Amino acid sequence: MDVQHRCGMKDSVKVLIIDDHPLVRDGCQRIFDRRRDIEVAQAGSAQTGLKLNVTFDPDVIVLDIGLPDANGFDIIPKLIGDNAKAKIVVFSMHGAQSFVTNALEKGAVGYITKNDEPNAILAAVDKVKAGEVYLGQTVVQKFAMANQSREATTRADRPRKSR
Secondary structure, three states, X not given: OEEEOOOOOOOOEXXXXXXXXXXHHHHHHHHHXXXXXXXXXXXXXXXXXXXXXXXXXXXXXEEOOEOOOOEHHHHHHHHHHXXXXXXXXXXXXXXXXXXXXXXXXXXXXXXXXXXXXXXXXXXXXXXXXXXXXXXXXXXXXXXXXXXXHHHHHXXXXXXXXXX
16 A cells, blocks of 8 residues: 655545556556646555545546456445545456446446556546546547447448339
8 A cells, every 4th residue: 555645735636546566556656646736545456445445535546457356347336335526447458348338337437448548547537537437549449440340230231222
């Protein structure tokens, strides 16, 4: 458990990173350190994350879904139940439509993949803190491609009008 405070910032954003990989947490920390208005706490497990959700009282939670002690999807409702103001951004290596849909149905308001540009995590925090939904570029592209594929299939299946 690591907490870095930026005391005295009037409009600071408190971000809790829940990810079991120290390298990922440290990388996120370094990105957040570029901004003076962000306070960060880190958790390497679901159990620690659930505790920090109450004690640190974050505005935004950046949540990996592949945790060693729990499925990240399963703890989303608990995180929200314990801290109604917290906005959940899922941060995963998985960008499949089913993963994104599951996260949003559980209560997440953001989803970025670990293949997105580093600044996507800052954009996600800003957007969800402002009450908006944020989907990373990788997810948006996959959704668009899937939609185009469905439209092409639908057009191909339509009977053609004879002249």
